[in-house]
Amino acid sequence: MSAAQSSGVLSALLSLESDDTPMHIGALLRFRLPQKAGANFLAELAGSFRAQSELIAPWHWRLKRGGLRALRARWQVCQSVDMDHHFRQIGLPSPGGERELGVLVSRLHSQPLDMSRPPWECYLIEGLEQGYFALYLKIHRALVDVAGGPEIFHAFLSPSANAKQAFAPWTTSIDSDEMPARPMLPLGDSLRASAGLGRAFARLVSAGLRKNPALAVPYRAPRTALNGPVNSQRRFATQRYASARLQTLATALDAENDTVILLYLCGSALRRFLKEFNALPDEPLIAAVPQSRVSLSDFSLSFVSLGSDEARPLERFASIQRSYKAAQTHISAVPEPLRMAYSLAAGAPFLLGEITGARPWMPAMFNLFVLSMPAPESYRYLAGARLDSIHSLSMLMPGTALSISCQRYADTVNVGLTGARDTLPHVQRIAVYMEQALEQLEAAVMPGEKTA
Structure with a gap:
């Protein structure tokens, strides 16, 4: 399928995007802490993510639109990415059960992405019931497509429980080394x-x-x-x-x-x-x-x-x-x-x-x-924490x-x-x-x- 045909779908999606119908999708990933995880496991994980400040394509791309929004849009590299905006660590209100998690994620998913920036956000959620934590990833559907598809939501995870290094989502991709050469189809x-x-x-x-x-x-x-x-x-x-x-x-x-x-x-x-x-x-x-x-x-x-x-x-x-x-x-x-x-x-x-x-x-x-x-x-892991x-x-x-x-x-x-x-x-x-x-x-x- 040609890039022009694929861009037709994206142009259609962008034409439907509004304050009421933002075109982002998300994933809630719930992890079980490793058995021997220390008290600082989540703080160290957050620190590791923040230290990985080199973004690979397409995580540092933003969508540049013409004056008529979907009539002409193209990707451009964002030269300066504020990681404090894109990655945040937040706590779940007590008692940290499924209800509280659902309310929090509903609220996060309701908030629109800042389209002047690369259109994605990542939240590390602590305070879940004992032994668990979560990640919530929110990415614009157009970025998911150029990233190679929805697999981008879990491509950063390891198949090995023994892999202790935690790769941040924005350090992995599937097949998006090159920016699309032409703008999306009008x-x-x-x-x-x-x-x-x-x-x-x-x-x-x-x-x-x-x-x-x-x-x-x-x-x-x-x-x-x-x-x-x-x-x-x-x-x-x-x-x-x-x-x-x-x-x-x-x-x-x-x-x-x-x-x-x-x-x-x-x-x-x-x-x-x-x-x-x-x-x-x-x-x-x-x-x-x-x-x-x-x-x-x-x-x-x-x-x-x-x-x-x-x-x-x-x-x-x-x-x-x-x-x-x-x-x-x-x-x-x-x-x-x-x-x-x-x-x-x-x-x-x-x-x-x-x-x-x-x-x-x-x-x-x-x-x-x-x-x-x-x-x-098969099961996937993040710094030894199993994706549940x-x-x-x-x-x-x-x-x-x-x-x-x-x-x-x-x-x-x-x-x-x-x-x-x-x-x-x-x-x-x-x-x-x-x-x-x-x-x-x-x-x-x-x-x-x-x-x-």
Whole structure:
């Protein structure tokens, strides 16, 4: 995929960026202190990070925009980086539990990045329950892309528990030694390129529906609270599962992988959540499921029905599995080099609606994002401290008040829920309902068996 095509996605993202919808993403990394860690372990770790003041590309780049923001933007080297701004050590209020951590990270993720500086921040969080500490990393999505992808959030960690040196995140990169030679594609060019695929997109969707009625398509999602207003304030919640637990259930249900299980948990939790507020639509919720192996240059978007209109768990799962398979078949019919452009074409009406102010009166493109983020397959360490969990924090689009991200790390599946605080103030309740939905499905499929 060409740099020009990749820049089309970034230009589209930048055009949607506002005070209410900043385009940064984040990661919460929770570590277990080494068994023999001294009382000064965290102070020494912070000192080590501060001493590593030589930033490698792209950590010392900043985004220079023209007068019309997204119409022309390019990267430039920032000659002087204030590390006291980019790295901070903060304490968690007592008692240092999951609630306090969630409140703190929600507040940090709500604050915009200073775009006159390299667009990233790192926080070392102490004061967690005994034996733990955390890192919260916040990076602009455009910088993540030129850095080589979301792996940048954990690329600085070691696979060895015996490695005592702690590399700071800004001393590692993946494949970004060279700055992109050309500016990002002007937004007008991006829209024209997307519009040129519009008719082909409509034809392919129409043909797909004729072949498989289970195919979920954009702009047919019911409008719900999930499509309510989005301002700058965020709520963040987490959930965590043993990989073996999900895989056992996937095998029992003859599912290809645990992705369908995760989609079921999302749909079931949201069904219960919306029903509590007498806001459950008659039509099923539609999830946008991005797929990107590396970066935005290898990006495609599919749509899956979450079966929220079906009251019975097994029938709901079957409905989701049919929709997921239809989505996989549909996107595989698009030649791989064209999938990103095809996804741009799918989003062109949404983008035009946002620019013209017509989006609130348009049919909802989808209800929420459900995405998978990369994570190491084996345990990682920081100065001997084991990474216990990693949860992603998402950016929110206009009119999309919830995004759910999943990461398969070591022997666990970590789920992060990022919501618009004033539209969805009870995001933690959705996380709790996901666990209860899993227990309900296990009871239906494997009655009498004890689950982990």
